[in-house]
Amino acid sequence: MTDLSHIRNFSIIAHIDHGKSTLSDRILELTGTVAKRDMQEQLLDSMDIERERGITIKSQAVRVMYTADDGQEYQLNLIDTPGHVDFTYEVSRSLAACDGAVLVVDATQGVEAQTVANAMLAMNADLEIIPLINKIDLPAAEPERVKQEIEDGLAIPADDAVLASGKTGEGVHDLLEAVVYNIPAPVGDAEAPLRALIFDSYFDAYRGVVALIRVVDGALAKGDRIRMMATGTEALVEEVGARRPAECALPSLNTGEVGYLVTGLKDVSLVKVGDTITSATGGVDEPLPGYREAKPMVFTGLFPIEGDQYEPLKEALEKLSLNDPALVWEPETSHALGFGFRVGFLGLLHMEVVKERLEREFGLDLLATAPSVEYHVYLKGGDMVSLHSPQEMPDPGSIERVEEPYLKAKVLIPPDYVGAVMDLTVARRGTFVTMNYLSPTTVEMLWEIPLSELIMDFFDKLKSNTKGYASLDYEFLGYKPSSLVKLDILLSGKPIDALSFIVHKDKAYDRGRVLCDKLKEIIPRQMFEVPIQAAIGGRVLARQTVKAKRKDVLAKCYGGDITRKRKLLEKQKAGKKRMKAIGNVEVPQEAFMAILKVDE
Numbered sequence: 001m002t003d004l005s006h007i008r009n010f011s012i013i014a015h016i017d018h019g020k021s022t023l024s025d026r027i028l029e030l031t032g033t034v035a036k037r038d039m040q041e042q043l044l045d046s047m048d049i050e051r052e053r054g055i056t057i058k059s060q061a062v063r064v065m066y067t068a069d070d071g072q073e074y075q076l077n078l079i080d081t082p083g084h085v086d087f088t089y090e091v092s093r094s095l096a097a098c099d100g101a102v103l104v105v106d107a108t109q110g111v112e113a114q115t116v117a118n119a120m121l122a123m124n125a126d127l128e129i130i131p132l133i134n135k136i137d138l139p140a141a142e143p144e145r146v147k148q149e150i151e152d153g154l155a156i157p158a159d160d161a162v163l164a165s166g167k168t169g170e171g172v173h174d175l176l177e178a179v180v181y182n183i184p185a186p187v188g189d190a191e192a193p194l195r196a197l198i199f200d201s202y203f204d205a206y207r208g209v210v211a212l213i214r215v216v217d218g219a220l221a222k223g224d225r226i227r228m229m230a231t232g233t234e235a236l237v238e239e240v241g242a243r244r245p246a247e248c249a250l251p252s253l254n255t256g257e258v259g260y261l262v263t264g265l266k267d268v269s270l271v272k273v274g275d276t277i278t279s280a281t282g283g284v285d286e287p288l289p290g291y292r293e294a295k296p297m298v299f300t301g302l303f304p305i306e307g308d309q310y311e312p313l314k315e316a317l318e319k320l321s322l323n324d325p326a327l328v329w330e331p332e333t334s335h336a337l338g339f340g341f342r343v344g345f346l347g348l349l350h351m352e353v354v355k356e357r358l359e360r361e362f363g364l365d366l367l368a369t370a371p372s373v374e375y376h377v378y379l380k381g382g383d384m385v386s387l388h389s390p391q392e393m394p395d396p397g398s399i400e401r402v403e404e405p406y407l408k409a410k411v412l413i414p415p416d417y418v419g420a421v422m423d424l425t426v427a428r429r430g431t432f433v434t435m436n437y438l439s440p441t442t443v444e445m446l447w448e449i450p451l452s453e454l455i456m457d458f459f460d461k462l463k464s465n466t467k468g469y470a471s472l473d474y475e476f477l478g479y480k481p482s483s484l485v486k487l488d489i490l491l492s493g494k495p496i497d498a499l500s501f502i503v504h505k506d507k508a509y510d511r512g513r514v515l516c517d518k519l520k521e522i523i524p525r526q527m528f529e530v531p532i533q534a535a536i537g538g539r540v541l542a543r544q545t546v547k548a549k550r551k552d553v554l555a556k557c558y559g560g561d562i563t564r565k566r567k568l569l570e571k572q573k574a575g576k577k578r579m580k581a582i583g584n585v586e587v588p589q590e591a592f593m594a595i596l597k598v599d600e
């Protein structure tokens with residue numbers, strides 16, 4: 001059993017792409033946890049999509065043994081955290097399991113929005129922070145400038161910042177020494193009743209729910225009966241152990257240690273991230289602080305292109321939610337698209353990842369409607385309804401007011417782009433709050449902005465208007481009243497429910513007009529004319545027409561140019577894949593996403 005003074009629990013935090021996964025790999029290598037020849041790049045990112053997109057979604061915990069320069073062996077528990085803003089709650093739970101954090105900053109990029117956000121989370125969790133300037137192998141590295149930014153912008157002393165390269169391995173030994181000497185050993189009471197924090201949980205097809213935990217007080221062994229305090233669920237401990245990075249069973253997990261716990265429970269929503277585990281009998285009454293439910297923020301309709309894929313889609317959603325308690329869904333029926341589901345996500349990235357997994361792992365062909373947020377509609381009678389889909393909007397006559405979710409958004413940019421960010425954010429109904437210089441080269445702007453505007457292509461626009469320099473971070477602020485109306489789209493005179501969306505009254509005319517123009521480009525010509533109209537409650541605001549097809553596509557091919565003919569047919573076939581016949585009009589997937597790309 002490792003003595004408390006020889007345990008260090010820490011996390012690596014960073015802005016996305018600053019290199020924390022690569023650095024973790026080097027730590028596994030240097031401590032001999034994984035032999036170099038077995039090293040698959042970014043070992044900690046185990047999901048396929050994570051590896052492909054190079055982003056960390058679920059957090060992981062790996063135990064490495066390190067013999068420090070003082071000759072003593074230390075147990076280091078490295079907790080990898082998700083880097084993306086959709087997963088902030090997971091970051092803060094992972095941090096609650098640590099006593100220190102390594103703050104990785106890219107030597108060529110400097111401090112960015114999530115560097116600030118993650119550093120704040122670490123400071124709020126009272127963690128010892130070790131700054132590390134990464135990628136110093138790159139010719140464009142500017143470690144001195146970045147040190148200054150860390151000191152000025154984050155008020156973290158950076159004179160002794162570790163200089164490292166995850167690529168070459170330089171500085172990784174210095175990092176491990178800094179972890180041993182600067183990060184405090186855990187404190188806890190081995191004699192007290194069990195208290196352990198769940199900072200991640202997932203479903204394993206063979207063993208049921210597995211939780212990653214940090215034991216704060218007491219100990220946990222196979223055969224113990226435990227209770228999850230938020231859900232009241234009881235379970236028997238089937239196995240405990242540590243990841244190295246493969247699971248390695250242990251007789252017990254003791255005070256201060258981090259590891260995994262197999263419960264045999266079949267439903268991951270009973271083992272929630274942030275919850276406290278105690279003994280079923282003689283346990284504590286007070287859970288560890290800070291638990292809250294992960295709440296979906298973005299909703300979209302998912303419809304199978306082929307009607308017979310409804311049941312497979314349902315089964316796939318059931319399977320995915322076993323492993324992902326933040327994923328919520330309910331059946332939805334659309335006149336235009338038939339039977340499908342309304343699915344709730346933490347954010348846009350979460351949505352993309354889930355949609356991609358449904359298509360890739362379950363072989364489904366899906367059509368997604370434009371994402372929307374949860375509106376609160378207060379009716380004249382005094383009732384409030386939560387709206388997850390524009391189709392559910394009650395009759396305007398019965399509505400007293402509508403409220404929408406707002407975010408506190410933080411944008412970091414070089415001073416030259418302040419004007420560009422102002423223009424974009426004001427156009428998206430943002431309210432300016434304040435602006436600070438973090439350093440002569442970095443300005444932090446704070447805004448309050450409706451979430452519905454942020455999910456409309458905001459991030460891409462922000463990047464393109466600032467030549468890629470801007471970085472963004474946001475958190476939920478609250479609900480505020482807005483003048484919102486439902487805009488309907490009609491094809492051949494019939495309203496298409498799946499294309500309707502909710503928009504601010506002042507923007508309805510412009511968005512309706514631009515969307516009609518876009519749809520005219522997107523909807524292919526049919527054998528007949530297709531009028532497109534945008535309307536609010538029967539009043540038409542804009543109109544366009546897709547002209548009838550004039551002649552067969554193959555008529556253009558003269559003579560016997562068979563390859564050209566085949567190419568054309570193939571092109572047509574590929575175009576068809578993502579189309580759905582609505583009435584007698586074929587509508588492609590892009591039509592639904594066009595709603596998001598509308599800028600006046």
Ligand SMILES: Nc1nc2c(ncn2[C@@H]2O[C@H](COP(=O)(O)OP(=O)(O)OP(=O)(O)O)[C@@H](O)[C@H]2O)c(=O)[nH]1
Nearest residue numbers: 016017018019020021022055056083135165166167
């Ligand atoms: N030249 C150089 N490239 C690096 C170094 N560290 C990481 N990279 C590259 O930077 C990119 C991002 O690295 P990751 O380790 O995936 O970054 P991350 O911070 O873990 O990203 P998320 O998990 O998505 O937050 C990859 O293309 C790496 O190959 C380094 O020290 N030097």
